[in-house]
Amino acid sequence: xxxxxxxxxxxxxxxxxxxxxxxxxxxxxxxxxxxxxxxxxxxxxxxxxxxxxxxxxxxxxxxxxxxxxxxxxxxxxxxxxxxxxxxxxxxxxxxxxxxxxxxxxxxxxxxxxxxxxxxxxxxxxxxxxxxxxxxxxxxxxxxxxxxxxxxxxxxxxxxxxxxxxxxxxxxxxxxxxxxxxxxxxxxxxxxxxxxxxxxxxxxxxxxxxxxxxxxxxxxxxxxxxxxxxxxxxxxxxxxxxxxxxxxxxxxxxxxxxxxxxxxxxxxxxxxxxxxxxxxxxxxxxxxxxxxxxxxxxxxxxxxxxxxxxxxxxxxxxxxxxxxxxxxxxxxxxx
Numbered sequence: 604x605x606x607x608x609x610x611x612x613x614x615x616x617x618x619x620x621x622x623x624x625x626x627x628x629x630x631x632x633x634x635x636x637x638x639x640x641x642x643x644x645x646x647x648x649x650x651x652x653x654x655x656x657x658x659x660x661x662x663x664x665x666x667x668x669x670x671x672x673x674x675x676x677x678x679x680x681x682x683x684x685x686x687x688x689x690x691x692x693x694x695x696x697x698x699x700x701x702x703x704x705x706x707x708x709x710x711x712x713x714x715x716x717x718x719x720x721x722x723x724x725x726x727x728x729x730x731x732x733x734x735x736x737x738x739x740x741x742x743x744x745x746x747x748x749x750x751x752x753x754x755x756x757x758x759x760x761x762x763x764x765x766x767x768x769x770x771x772x773x774x775x776x777x778x779x780x781x782x783x784x785x786x787x788x789x790x791x792x793x794x795x796x797x798x799x800x801x802x803x804x805x806x807x808x809x810x811x812x813x814x815x816x817x818x819x820x821x822x823x824x825x826x827x828x829x830x831x832x833x834x835x836x837x838x839x840x841x842x843x844x845x846x847x848x849x850x851x852x853x854x855x856x857x858x859x860x861x862x863x864x865x866x867x868x869x870x871x872x873x874x875x876x877x878x879x880x881x882x883x884x885x886x887x888x889x890x891x892x893x894x895x896x897x898x899x900x901x902x903x904x905x906x907x908x909x910x911x912x913x914x915x916x917x918x919x920x921x922x923x924x925x926x927x928x929x930x931x932x933x934x935x936x937x
Contacts, residue, residue: 666691688791743817757831768843776835783828790821830917864925880929890922
C-alpha cells in the first residue's frame with residue numbers, strides 16, 4: 604500500500620484570511636454539505652487537524668455478538684471484556700433462541716465488574732449493553748493513583764497475613780484483585796478511545812504518548828496486584844507452627860524495600876523527576892541481593908520452603924515492576 608500526500612496551494616482572500624480547498628473524496632466520504640461546520644484543531648507538532656466530528660463523544664461504536672455457538676462462559680466473558688477494552692460504546696448480545704442461563708450470568712458479571720457498562724434493554728434473546736461513563740469523568744491520573752493505593756494495600760496486607768498468620772486477611776487480599784483488574788481494563792479502554800479520537804485526547808489534556816504510557820504503567824500495577832495475590836495464596840499454604848521467626852523478619856525487610864521502590868516510582872511520576880526514577884532503578888539491585896541471601900533451608904518442610912520461595916519471588920518482582928514503571932517515567936519525561 605502506497606501513501607500519497609495531497610498538496611494544496613494557500614490562497615489569500617480579503618486582507619487577512621487564507622484558505623485552502625478540501626479533497627473532494629474526503630468531502631463525499633463524510634457527506635459534508637455547503638455551510639456545514641467542521642472542526643479545526645492545531646496540534647502541538649505544528650500539524651492542523653480537520654475533523655467532521657465536532658462532538659466526538661457522541662460517536663457510537665457498536666459491537667454485536669451472536670451467541671448461538673458459544674458454549675463456555677469464561678470464553679464469552681473474555682469476549683465482553685475485549686469489546687469493552689477496545690472502546691465499544693454499545694454491545695449487543697443476540698441469539699436465535701432463548702439465552703442459556705450461563706450467557707446472561709456472564710453479561711451480569713461483566714456489568715458488575717467493568718466500570719461504565721449497564722444493561723439498557725433485555726429480552727429472552729437480546730441484551731443491549733451501553734457504556735454510560737463519560738471518559739472525561741475518569742481522567743487517567745485519577746485511575747492510576749487509585750491503582751497505586753490498591754496494590755500497595757494488597758501487598759501490605761498479604762505480608763501482614765504472613766507475619767500474623769491471619770489467613771482470613773490473606774483471603775481478603777485475593778478478593779481485592781477484581782478491583783485492580785477493573786481499573787486496569789478502564790485504563791485500557793480509555794487508551795483505545797483516545798488513540799482513535801484526537802479531539803477527545805486534547806479535551807482530556809493529554810497526548811497520545813501520555814495515553815500509551817498510562818496504559819503501560821497500569822499493566823505493571825496490575826501485575827504487582829497479581830503478585831500480592833500470589834503472596835496471599837502461598838500464605839494460605841503455610842503451616843505457621845514450622846516457620847522460623849528470623850525467616851519472617853528477613854521477609855519483612857525485603858517487603859519493606861520492595862514497597863519503598865513502589866512508593867518512589869509514584870513519587871517520580873507525581874514530581875516528574877528523572878532523578879528519583881533513575882535512583883529507584885538503581886535500588887533494585889539491593890532488593891535482589893537481599894532476597895537472594897535469605898536462607899530457605901531453616902525448616903525440614905519442603906512445602907514450606909516452596910511457599911516461602913514463591914513469596915520472595917513475588918516480593919522481588921514487585922520491586923522490579925516498580926523499576927519498569929520508573930523506566931516508563933524517564934522515557935516520558937525525556
